[in-house]
Amino acid sequence: MSKKFDLIAIGRAAVDLNAVEYNRPLEETKTFAKFVGGSPANIAIGSAKLGQKVGFIGKVSDDQLGHYVTQYMAEVGIDTSQMVKDDAGHKIGLTFTEIISPEESDILMYRNEAADLYLAADEVSKDYLDQAQMLVISGTGLAQSPSREAILKALLLAKELGVEVIFELDYRPYTWQNAEETSLYYQLVAQKADVIIGTRDEFDVLENHQGNTDEQTIATLFQYDANLIVIKSGVQGSNAYTKAGDKYHFGVFKTKVLKSFGAGDSFAAGFLYAYSHHLGIETALKYGSAAASIVISQLSSSEAMPNLAQLTEFIQKAETQGVH
Numbered sequence: 001m002s003k004k005f006d007l008i009a010i011g012r013a014a015v016d017l018n019a020v021e022y023n024r025p026l027e028e029t030k031t032f033a034k035f036v037g038g039s040p041a042n043i044a045i046g047s048a049k050l051g052q053k054v055g056f057i058g059k060v061s062d063d064q065l066g067h068y069v070t071q072y073m074a075e076v077g078i079d080t081s082q083m084v085k086d087d088a089g090h091k092i093g094l095t096f097t098e099i100i101s102p103e104e105s106d107i108l109m110y111r112n113e114a115a116d117l118y119l120a121a122d123e124v125s126k127d128y129l130d131q132a133q134m135l136v137i138s139g140t141g142l143a144q145s146p147s148r149e150a151i152l153k154a155l156l157l158a159k160e161l162g163v164e165v166i167f168e169l170d171y172r173p174y175t176w177q178n179a180e181e182t183s184l185y186y187q188l189v190a191q192k193a194d195v196i197i198g199t200r201d202e203f204d205v206l207e208n209h210q211g212n213t214d215e216q217t218i219a220t221l222f223q224y225d226a227n228l229i230v231i232k233s234g235v236q237g238s239n240a241y242t243k244a245g246d247k248y249h250f251g252v253f254k255t256k257v258l259k260s261f262g263a264g265d266s267f268a269a270g271f272l273y274a275y276s277h278h279l280g281i282e283t284a285l286k287y288g289s290a291a292a293s294i295v296i297s298q299l300s301s302s303e304a305m306p307n308l309a310q311l312t313e314f315i316q317k318a319e320t321q322g323v324h
């Protein structure tokens with residue numbers, strides 16, 4: 001029976017302030033454009049734009065920026081009924097971006113006491129999660145309590161309810177205390193997740209070890225609940241591994257890169273669209289790569305997310321021209 005939501009994402013919804021002036025360091029950037037940001041919010045927005053039915057569980061500031069984020073997410077079709085306003089004055093997270101060159105872009109996050117980290121376990125509803133096909137957990141929400149407990153509660157409820165758990169590693173160093181703690185919580189969730197998506201570097205963080213091959217990583221993680229593991233390697237593309245032993249690879253769609261951030265979130269949205277519509281793993285990697293290619297050629301990570309027609313047209317055109 002089809003559920004109300006194809007996916008519910010949990011974690012941070014925040015604000016990106018993206019440098020409008022390119023090819024210069026942040027010190028010399030004067031003008032910024034405001035967009036909704038936060039990895040799980042970006043994935044939710046990308047998914048909604050592709051036509052998925054999406055819900056979001058999170059906490060935002062009770063001020064103009066919090067209202068802006070909630071309103072934007074509602075406008076793209078996301079159910080925002082479980083986006084709680086922080087009543088203790090915590091402010092929404094901010095991310096400034098710096099575009100030094102297409103090869104070199106960076107982000108600077110302001111996340112001290114960010115509202116999303118104050119989502120509490122009693123703000124996660126079992127009835128709400130029961131309406132989802134998939135739960136998308138982003139790793140950064142595990143960095144601090146009470147958001148950590150809220151996400152662990154959502155994870156346990158999803159397991160109990162038979163909701164498929166997607167773990168997007170989304171590692172951001174800023175709010176974590178040390179490597180041991182990060183690895184511990186990442187492993188805890190990875191052992192229960194059905195699908196794990198991350199970059200090679202993020203899997204190194206999960207393992208608290210550098211230098212493992214993908215084969216070593218999947219051999220360990222497939223001992224637990226995961227059926228599918230996706231390991232992304234930037235311009236080298238992405239690999240997907242199944243518990244049954246299949247391996248899939250997809251390269252990238254070459255594009256005029258404006259900035260590199262936004263690639264991961266758009267990849268996740270494209271991948272999950274194809275995955276949840278049973279289009280096959282190879283197509284899921286292709287949709288992820290195409291969405292990433294579209295987003296990294298534009299300024300934002302959220303507004304730039306393609307709709308389904310744009311995504312499929314992009315793929316068709318790229319395949320006709322042989323640019324991947």
Ligand SMILES: Nc1ncnc2c1ncn2[C@@H]1O[C@H](COP(=O)(O)OP(=O)(O)O)[C@@H](O)[C@H]1O
Binds near residue numbers: 235237251254290
């Ligand atoms: N320079 C690029 N050109 C085209 N596609 C890219 C490029 N960099 C990344 N991608 C696509 O985005 C995906 C995610 O990028 P990656 O950098 O690995 O993740 P993250 O943004 O999470 O660090 C890649 O698997 C690839 O499909």
Ligand SMILES: O=C(O)C[C@@H](O)[C@H](O)C(=O)COP(=O)(O)O
Binds near residue numbers: 265
């Ligand atoms: O996740 C954040 O809080 C910042 C994002 O909104 C920002 O756009 C970004 O860094 C996205 O990068 P990605 O995870 O590589 O897609």
